Amino acid sequence: MKKLILALFVAGLVLAAGCTDYEPIPTGDQEDKVIVGFSMGTLMEDRWIRDRDIFLAKAKQEGIEVIVNNANRDSNLQYKQVMEMINQGIDVLVIAPNDCYSEVRCVKAAKDRGIPVISYDRLVMNADVDVYISFDHFKVGKLMAQELIKKAPEGGYLLVSGPKSDYNTELIYQGVMSVLESNIESGKISLLGETWVEGWTRETAYQYVSDQLEMYGEDIKGIICGNDSLAWGVIDALSEAQMAEQVVVSGQDADLVACQRIVTGKQTMTTYKPIQELVEKTVKVCVDLVNGKDIMYETTIFDGTYDVPYIYIDVVPVTRENIDETVIKDGFHLYEDVYLNGK
Numbered sequence: 316m317k318k319l320i321l322a323l324f325v326a327g328l329v330l331a332a333g334c335t336d337y338e339p340i341p342t343g344d345q346e347d348k349v350i351v352g353f354s355m356g357t358l359m360e361d362r363w364i365r366d367r368d369i370f371l372a373k374a375k376q377e378g379i380e381v382i383v384n385n386a387n388r389d390s391n392l393q394y395k396q397v398m399e400m401i402n403q404g405i406d407v408l409v410i411a412p413n414d415c416y417s418e419v420r421c422v423k424a425a426k427d428r429g430i431p432v433i434s435y436d437r438l439v440m441n442a443d444v445d446v447y448i449s450f451d452h453f454k455v456g457k458l459m460a461q462e463l464i465k466k467a468p469e470g471g472y473l474l475v476s477g478p479k480s481d482y483n484t485e486l487i488y489q490g491v492m493s494v495l496e497s498n499i500e501s502g503k504i505s506l507l508g509e510t511w512v513e514g515w516t517r518e519t520a521y522q523y524v525s526d527q528l529e530m531y532g533e534d535i536k537g538i539i540c541g542n543d544s545l546a547w548g549v550i551d552a553l554s555e556a557q558m559a560e561q562v563v564v565s566g567q568d569a570d571l572v573a574c575q576r577i578v579t580g581k582q583t584m585t586t587y588k589p590i591q592e593l594v595e596k597t598v599k600v601c602v603d604l605v606n607g608k609d610i611m612y613e614t615t616i617f618d619g620t621y622d623v624p625y626i627y628i629d630v631v632p633v634t635r636e637n638i639d640e641t642v643i644k645d646g647f648h649l650y651e652d653v654y655l656n657g658k
Contacts, residue, residue: 356413456490470536520548
């Protein structure tokens with residue numbers, strides 16, 4: 316009797332389940348699961364941690380397994396990690412190179428094994444990757460210069476760019492100069508100095524600007540920085556010289572601390588790059604590559620040897636005037652976190 320009752324109870328559960336819209340997701344064999352190797356050159360900046368976390372969450376949502384490695388700004392380590400991922404049987408390699416030139420060997424190793432490669436945010440040069448997915452870095456530089464000139468249309472400027480081993484810095488520089496050149500030629504702006512900071516190290520940016528302040532002092536009216544970490548070092552130097560709110564300073568990535576500096580007036584602007592969209596496009600392309608689908612792209616970019624398919628994402632300038640309507644409205648940062656130190 317008990318067995319009969321139990322059988323009826325189980326049958327009732329099955330029938331009840333059959334009346335719902337729920338359909339179990341077929342798991343399939345483990346061998347059928349897409350495995351993506353995500354090789355990251357660094358996790359030093361906040362934005363890269365955000366990239367990793369969003370990528371893992373999105374991939375899990377799509378049923379994709381991800382192997383993540385952080386090379387900690389070491390190209391030899393990145394190559395070793397990529398070889399390990401290849402041997403683990405990845406289906407796609409997504410690489411944010413530490414060095415845009417050295418990591419060509421990572422791409423070659425993957426393609427020699429028939430594994431497609433996505434260059435993520437940073438382009439690997441001379442490598443003929445399957446697709447480059449990134450932001451419009453030329454526009455990043457253009458926006459930086461435009462926003463600073465609004466606040467400081469005349470005077471001396473410094474350029475504190477990222478390392479030349481990251482091709483994005485060249486694109487940003489081109490964007491900056493597309494705006495500054497006419498102002499320099501007219502005599503409104505004078506370029507007092509420029510530097511390329513290896514490793515994006517905040518301390519190097521701090522020391523460079525400290526030295527320039529001793530030479531030029533209050534002649535410095537604007538400083539264009541390659542990212543928000545460099546801007547942090549620059550603003551520390553300006554603060555020591557009691558000039559933090561007298562000099563306009565740009566950055567990019569919309570790091571939380573940068574947004575906090577913007578609302579208190581120490582940093583003039585940053586550039587918001589919607590990482591969620593970057594990740595979503597990348598994950599979709601991973602699946603398309605595995606399934607042999609054609610990749611839809613807007614244009615190509617020359618990597619020094621090849622014209623590479625280029626999927627680019629638009630960027631947005633963030634200032635004190637529009638911060639609520641950009642990074643906060645988009646959920647990139649919380650209002651209470653941005654305004655932690657007041658307005």
